[in-house]
């Protein structure tokens with residue numbers, strides 16, 4: 519039985535039509551989008567979802583957009599238990615509370631793709647690393663690589679430390695807590711990953727100064743028709759775009775993209 523069928527006797531036909539049946543699941547936490555017209559029935563919807571999916575123990579709804587330096591969004595609990603959970607991705611375990619640290623299940627394919635591009639023994643820097651998924655998946659898939667991760671949200675940093683232990687990658691992954699401009703180790707790396715699409719381009723100075731000659735910077739950005747700032751920054755730093763891929767749709771006509779930039 520799916521969610522619509524489970525709610526057939528509790529929602530009107532019009533309400534059933536506006537019900538969004540797809541949702542993200544992080545560990546045991548399901549995150550719904552509830553349209554305005556269904557707010558009065560949100561607890562009924564959440565209870566139905568709990569009954570239907572045995573692996574889901576908490577149901578909440580998005581109540582706002584992501585905002586602020588930590589890129590967090592408010593989540594309102596509708597049914598079930600707590601928010602701290604352990605999520606499985608690409609054979610790795612990630613502990614987190616989605617209210618307190620950024621994590622998106624939708625980027626799992628991108629993380630795996632990047633990990634599969636790495637060559638043995640490369641040195642990787644992940645700026646804006648959150649609870650550690652890019653760095654830890656990379657270290658697990660390419661065990662010879664050395665990964666440094668930099669994150670400013672202290673709670674995300676605590677989870678990153680715990681996730682390094684959970685995945686037994688203490689030998690290859692190190693986490694640095696603070697502003698990327700201040701705490702990035704003064705070393706040179708073969709690849710630098712910058713998964714902060716809204717503003718990562720403003721940190722190209724730090725990435726370029728930490729990248730080996732011939733190395734690659736993975737710059738995530740939001741690109742629409744009118745955004746020229748990102749391209750101007752790339753030109754200013756004399757970087758060559760060697761690859762450009764759409765990662766996820768962001769808004770009509772706007773994409774979250776990954777720009778692969780070569781440092782000469």
Ligand SMILES: C[S@@+](CC[C@H](N)C(=O)[O-])C[C@H]1O[C@@H](n2cnc3c(N)ncnc32)[C@H](O)[C@@H]1O
Nearest residue numbers: 587588620621646647648669670671697698713
């Ligand atoms: C879009 S999230 C990506 C997190 C993680 N890489 C992931 O994929 O789950 C961007 C992260 O950058 C962090 N951040 C923002 N500004 C920063 C800065 N100046 N230095 C270090 N981290 C920063 C935020 O706290 C947030 O966790």
